[in-house]
């Protein structure tokens with residue numbers, strides 16, 4: 001995995017950059033309210049190609065700045081030259097699936113624009129990518145954008161040692177720390193049900209303002225804190241228990257979905273534990289497989305109607321060779 005603080009170097013247009021998706025193991029939703037989260041970058045990518053043009057377009061669409069709030073937000077926050085650019089974007093990350101497609105698009109564009117503006121260090125890239133996503137989405141934490149910029153396993157608002165960087169935002173300053181990689185593979189599966197992160201975040205916000213909301217948030221935080229420690233120590237048994245507990249809390253928070261429950265049930269014979277990952281209300285699950293039974297798990301999930309991927313942690317956003325024409 002590449003060194004997390006390696007900056008994005010300077011490069012002239014045309015520039016190509018890619019950023020991975022992400023998988024949240026512990027703490028989605030609760031992170032928005034200041035609790036810890038554990039997330040890792042996954043080996044599914046969004047790649048962008050940026051070149052000078054007469055008219056700004058995204059995948060040939062000259063109306064994209066009006067139609068795509070993430071594209072408009074990236075141009076406004078990371079491309080201050082204002083010169084028109086042609087952007088092509090390709091992605092293997094299913095959209096609106098809880099696997100970080102919008103964070104990867106924001107970070108890949110910010111990396112390409114940052115390179116063309118003389119290079120950019122990684123903490124700045126993480127902050128800019130968060131501003132792009134937040135500008136388009138209106139709500140949320142820097143967890144997703146941090147994951148896809150930093151790569152590997154990262155704890156936000158948790159973990160031990162010196163932070164790699166901090167991300168200011170609203171009432172909170174998020175601290176980002178590296179978590180040792182236990183060397184595991186995971187399986188994620190998309191339910192095929194698209195959902196809106198912003199709607200799910202607002203619904204959980206309402207749930208947490210109920211009289212028992214503070215106790216629920218405290219339990220989310222405890223599970224994530226213990227989970228960060230257990231993953232860092234390679235303690236699979238504790239991780240499995242905490243994953244199951246985290247899913248119960250997310251169910252209580254109202255963001256599970258019958259399709260997610262069906263996928264978790266289908267995964268059970270070949271899994272140590274499973275939970276929803278990301279915003280929920282549709283989207284995806286993450287499964288800790290029984291080692292050696294990943295292929296069986298993938299078959300089970302596909303038979304149950306999911307779109308499964310075997311994933312492992314990878315490095316964060318990076319430049320790639322621009323296409324030659």
Ligand code: MEV
Pocket residue numbers: 027028029030031032098100139140141142143144197201278279
């Ligand atoms: C979405 O991937 C994760 C949430 O916690 C929202 C956020 O942190 O921005 C649900």
